[in-house]
Amino acid sequence: MNLKQLSHMLALSQTTVSRALNGYPEVNEETRRRVIDAAKRHGYRPNPSARRLATGKTGMIGYVLPTGTAVDIDPHFVEFLSGLGDYARSHELDLVLSPADADDQETTYRRIVANRQVDAVYISSPRPADRRVALVSTLGIPFIVHGRSEGLDFDYPFTDIDNEGAFHEAARLLIQLGHRRLALINGDDRETFAIHRERGVRRALAASGLALGEDHVCSLAMTEENGYRAARRLLEQSDAPTAITCSSLIMALGVVRAVRDLGLTIPGDLSLIAHDDVFPWLKPENFSVPLSTTRSSIRLAGARVAERLAARISGLEVGARGEVWPVDLVVRGSVAGAPA
Amino acid sequence: MNLKQLSHMLALSQTTVSRALNGYPEVNEETRRRVIDAAKRHGYRPNPSARRLATGKTGMIGYVLPTGTAVDIDPHFVEFLSGLGDYARSHELDLVLSPADADDQETTYRRIVANRQVDAVYISSPRPADRRVALVSTLGIPFIVHGRSEGLDFDYPFTDIDNEGAFHEAARLLIQLGHRRLALINGDDRETFAIHRERGVRRALAASGLALGEDHVCSLAMTEENGYRAARRLLEQSDAPTAITCSSLIMALGVVRAVRDLGLTIPGDLSLIAHDDVFPWLKPENFSVPLSTTRSSIRLAGARVAERLAARISGLEVGARGEVWPVDLVVRGSVAGAPA
C-alpha cells in the first residue's frame, strides 16, 4: 500500500493525503480524519527510503564504531546503549553503527554526512583536541559529545559527568581519613575523562600540601588484569600507597586480587575507592569488602544523549550548551583511616 | 556531485555512467575506464538513499534490540559486535540497531522488513520455538541465527557453538576426577544455550549412572551477584556439590567469592569450570585460582555471522545450513580430584 494507491482509493490527490498525514494546516479537518482513518485501516506506512530521498531526513542517529582485531569495544558501551536505545525507541529512532578503521574514522564520518545517512551523530570517549569533534562540527551535522574534549577553540554540545569533582571528593575523603600516600589507577590517559580524574586527585592532594607521586599513578586499559598489575606495582614499592582511587570497577577486581595475593587486607592495609558506571552484572556492594564508589549511571547518560540528539534533530535544541552531571560518592566498607 | 552532473561532464548518458560504474558488460572498456577515472577524480559517490529507492538494497544489516528500563543488554553483545563490526567494515556494511519493546519485537521486525530498512537481520539469544525465527523466516528476509532454536518445524541457517558438547566434556572431566555431586549454575534456562548446557551435564552424569539433582541446578541472569547466591545456596545444603559447572565468567566471580566467604577453597573443596566467551577485560587465567573453562570466542562468532549475512545478501549462500562450532576445554588450576 503506497501513497498513490491510498490517495486513489480516497479520491484525493497524493498531495492532500501526504499533507493530511504530516499535519500540514492547509487541509480540512474532516478530510484529515478520513485520510488518517483510511491510512490506519489499510496499514499504510510511508516508505522511508522514498521519504528520505525527498526530505533528507532518515530517522536514524549514527555512531562511528572503531573496529579492528586489536580494538576492543568498551564494555561500558552496552550500558550506554541500553539507555540510548530505550529513549530512541520511544521516539522511533534507529541507531546505525558504522564500523570504521580505528585509525581512520574521518573517512567514515565524512561518508555518513555526505550520504545523509543519519540525522545526527554522537561521539564518545573524546580526547583533548579531539579531531572528531572538530570534524563533525565543521561538517555541520547535529551532534552531542558524550564526555568532553579540551583545548578546542570553539564550543560544542556535550553531556559529561564531573569526573574531576568525583575524584577530588574521593581523594579528599581519603586524606581526611589520614591517608598521605594516595595512588590512582586510571584508564587510558589519552582520554579526557582520565585526565580529569587525575586532576581531581591532584587538586585534593595539593589542598593539603600533598602530591601525587609519578610512580603512584597508572594509566592503562581498564581490564581486570591491568588493575591487578597496577596494584602489584604500587603496593610492592617502598613507599606504597595506603589508599587507591581507581577508575573502574573491573580494574578494582584486579586490585582486590592483588591485595589478597600480597597478604594484605582492605581496608586495614589499603583503602579503595573506584568509579562505578552502574553495571547490572557487577555491583560494588557485592565485593568481598563492599566497595566505596563514585557512582554515575552511564545508562542514564545514554538516555540523555539520545534525548538531546532528538531535540537537536527537531530543532528544539540549538547552541553549544555543555552539561556536567554531579557524581555521587558512596562510602562503603573499603575505606578506613590510614594504618598507623 | 551526482550522477547527472558526472554524466553531463563526460558527455555520456546517466545510463552508461551508471552501468560503467556498476560493472555491467554492455559498456566499452575504454569508456568504463574514463568513467571510473572521472568518478574517482571528482569523488563521486552514488547517493545511497536514491540507490536504495531504486534497487531496494540498503547496504545495512539489522538487529532488533530489546530495550526497556528493566531490560539489560547482555555484556556479551559488545564482544559479538566487535567481531561483527570488524567484518562489516571490510564489506562496507553498516549495522542498524532498531530498539524494540522487549515484549513486542514482532512489530519492529515487521516494520524493518516492510520498510526494507535492511538487507538482512540476525537474531541472537534464541529460545526454543523462537517466534522471531519463525517470523523472520516467513517475512522472507535473509537472516542468520546466532545460537539455535529448537522445536521449529522448518530448517533455518544458524551459527552456534556446541554448548551441549562443551558442558558434557566439562562434566565428564569432573566425573573422571571422582566427583559424584555436580552442580550447574546456568544462565536463563528459557534460552536454548542454557538448555543445551544442562543437557550436556546430564548426559555426562547419566553415562556414569549419576544424575543432576533438582537442587543442584540454578538458572539465573548471568550476574556476579547471582553467581554468588547460587553458589551459597548450593554449598550450604547438606549434600553440597564438590564440583560446579558455570555458564559464565561473571557468575564465576560470584562463585569464587561465595567459596571464600564460606571458608572453603578451590580446588580443595570445590572444583569449578566455567564457560568463557573470551572477554579482553576478564580472563580466566587471572582468577585467584586459574579457572578451567570451556572456551569459545564470541567475537569470532560475530565475524562469522557477519560473513554469512553478507554471503546471503549477495546470494552466495542459500539454504538452511546450521553450523556448530566445537568448544575447547581448557584445564587450569580450579579442578582437582574430589575431596575424600
Next chain:
DNA sequence: CGAAAAGACCAAAGCGCTTTGGAAGACTCT
C-alpha cells in the same frame, strides 16, 4: 456588493539512482 483574503485541494516537478526497451553503427555471413 465587489475586491481581497483565506481555505481546500491538485498537477506536476523534483529527490538521484537503476533499468527497460530501443536505436545507431560496425561487423559477419551468405
Next chain:
DNA sequence: AGAGTCTTCCAAAGCGCTTTGGTCTTTTCG
C-alpha cells in the same frame, strides 16, 4: 549487397515520497 548480430550507447520510465506553484471556491470586510 542485404540480412542478421554484436557492440555500444541513450531516452525515458520508474522507485514513493514531499513540496512548489497554482486553481477554484468560500468567506470576510470596507
